[in-house]
Amino acid sequence: MRVTVVGTGYVGLTTAVALAYLGHEVTCVDKNPAVVGSLSAGRPPFHEPGLAELLGETYRSMHFDVALTPETAGADVLLICVGTPPQENGDADLRYVEEAAAAIAEVLPAGAGTVVVNKSTVPVGSARRVESIIRDGLERRGVEARPSVASNPEFLREGSALFDTFYPDRIVVGAASDRAVNRMRALYEPILEQTFTPPTGLPRPDGQALPVFLTTTPTSAELCKYAANAFLAMKISFANEIGGIAERVGADVTEVMRAVGLDRRIGLRYLGAGAGWGGSCFGKDVHALLALGEQYGYELPLAAGTLRVNERQRRAVVEKLQQALKVVRGSTVALWGLTFKPNTDDLRDAPALDVARRLVELGARVRVHDPVGMERARRENPDLAVEYADSPLTAARDADAVVLMTEWEAFLHVDWQAVAGQMRDRVVVDGRNVLDRDLLTRLGFRYWGIGR
Numbered sequence: 256m257r258v259t260v261v262g263t264g265y266v267g268l269t270t271a272v273a274l275a276y277l278g279h280e281v282t283c284v285d286k287n288p289a290v291v292g293s294l295s296a297g298r299p300p301f302h303e304p305g306l307a308e309l310l311g312e313t314y315r316s317m318h319f320d321v322a323l324t325p326e327t328a329g330a331d332v333l334l335i336c337v338g339t340p341p342q343e344n345g346d347a348d349l350r351y352v353e354e355a356a357a358a359i360a361e362v363l364p365a366g367a368g369t370v371v372v373n374k375s376t377v378p379v380g381s382a383r384r385v386e387s388i389i390r391d392g393l394e395r396r397g398v399e400a401r402p403s404v405a406s407n408p409e410f411l412r413e414g415s416a417l418f419d420t421f422y423p424d425r426i427v428v429g430a431a432s433d434r435a436v437n438r439m440r441a442l443y444e445p446i447l448e449q450t451f452t453p454p455t456g457l458p459r460p461d462g463q464a465l466p467v468f469l470t471t472t473p474t475s476a477e478l479c480k481y482a483a484n485a486f487l488a489m490k491i492s493f494a495n496e497i498g499g500i501a502e503r504v505g506a507d508v509t510e511v512m513r514a515v516g517l518d519r520r521i522g523l524r525y526l527g528a529g530a531g532w533g534g535s536c537f538g539k540d541v542h543a544l545l546a547l548g549e550q551y552g553y554e555l556p557l558a559a560g561t562l563r564v565n566e567r568q569r570r571a572v573v574e575k576l577q578q579a580l581k582v583v584r585g586s587t588v589a590l591w592g593l594t595f596k597p598n599t600d601d602l603r604d605a606p607a608l609d610v611a612r613r614l615v616e617l618g619a620r621v622r623v624h625d626p627v628g629m630e631r632a633r634r635e636n637p638d639l640a641v642e643y644a645d646s647p648l649t650a651a652r653d654a655d656a657v658v659l660m661t662e663w664e665a666f667l668h669v670d671w672q673a674v675a676g677q678m679r680d681r682v683v684v685d686g687r688n689v690l691d692r693d694l695l696t697r698l699g700f701r702y703w704g705i706g707r
């Protein structure tokens with residue numbers, strides 16, 4: 256099948272590479288020439304485990320361009336995967352999606368029956384919006400074509416994006432026409448039937464069930480993405496809310512949530528208390544859901560509470576440091592981890608950046624280390640007055656406290672004896688509840704977890 260992917264960020268590129276691996280003829284279109292240059296050389300412009308290797312296998316059979324052409328717009332399937340950042344009022348900014356739709360309308364050839372797919376996370380009504388932009392453009396050009404528009408929300412997680420693409424729980428397609436549904440089913444058939452040979456390094460998990468192919472209206476498909484992200488964020492916020500009460504009554508939230516999550520109705524995942532969630536999606540999508548509620552005069556107290564708990568949680572780390580050190584001004588803090596979670600270089604809405612900024616405001620000297628996020632952090636936050644250290648150990652030199660913000664594997668295996676030898680005072684704030692509290696206590700650290 257001929258597939259065009261517009262917007263090759265975390266979602267677009269992962270999808271494009273996976274579809275090329277599955278044998279489709281894929282063209283990637285990104286308006287950023289630097290991105291296209293990097294992809295044409297077989298290099299992903301961001302960090303995602305396994306992506307460089309798989310792109311290395313597929314890029315020679317793929318095409319890369321900075322703009323759509325009649326040929327690429329007229330593909331069998333065109334996936335719109337551009338960003339939908341938040342606007343001031345919380346609603347999603349559809350400008351890039353609309354730009355992409357206008358670009359399609361500009362070049363779509365006569366007779367084309369392209370299925371245009373919103374894979375970006377978009378508010379309800381966006382499939383109709385895209386459809387009308389394309390229809391108007393075609394009318395203006397006097398071109399007869401019969402594209403149809405479908406919604407196919409993406410659920411992949413950064414850090415395991417390829418895994419999630421090859422082994423999803425479900426694929427949701429919201430479309431008004433059977434033609435669009437059938438084309439989407441054919442596009443994903445190797446994944447739906449699990450008939451492909453797994454890529455190197457991505458073995459099919461034992462007992463992998465076939466993904467559910469769920470067809471809905473475009474509106475249900477659009478809403479389900481917001482609902483899914485709001486629910487995941489709410490699960491984490493719930494664990495954090497219970498964590499706060501656990502601290503006050505002398506319980507340990509990790510024990511409490513394990514007991515809660517072992518109930519199969521609830522499940523263990525996304526119940527980790529800590530310094531709060533971040534990333535490009537949860538905050539943006541919960542805000543967009545609230546904006547939708549506002550447009551309809553409908554209150555969404557669970558979604559609102561999810562955000563409130565998360566904002567409070569980010570402050571918890573600094574409060575613990577204040578309790579442990581008493582005076583933060585003049586102290587040196589080693590901050591381990593900048594990215595919003597491990598195995599990504601994504602810093603969008605990362606709790607660590609908030610904590611770093613707050614500590615600098617409070618007069619601390621902040622020395623950060625992150626295995627992959629530092630270059631990007633420097634580039635994207637030139638005003639952030641922190642020092643960048645080339646290892647966790649260097650960050651801890653003469654520090655009064657270590658604050659773990661991102662649970663990178665590397666931080667779980669540090670030589671704590673060596674860290675202790677570097678530090679001036681021995682305080683550890685474990686913002687992810689992943690460190691060995693007993694070991695640290697034995698080594699003379701004062702350990703502060705979250706909710707325990």
Ligand SMILES: NC(=O)c1ccc[n+]([C@@H]2O[C@H](COP(=O)([O-])OP(=O)(O)OC[C@H]3O[C@@H](n4cnc5c(N)ncnc54)[C@H](O)[C@@H]3O)[C@@H](O)[C@H]2O)c1
Pocket residue numbers: 261262263264265266267284285286287290336337338339351352354355374375376377409410411412413535536
């Ligand atoms: N990142 C995730 O984990 C994730 C998961 C599920 C869904 N989503 C959703 O997918 C969408 C994309 O997210 P992302 O993180 O991949 O975005 P991103 O910011 O990483 O990438 C977007 C890309 O689109 C390009 N672009 C923007 N406008 C364009 C245009 N008119 N023509 C061509 N290229 C254009 C940009 O240059 C950029 O490379 C968003 O709606 C997001 O909410 C993201």
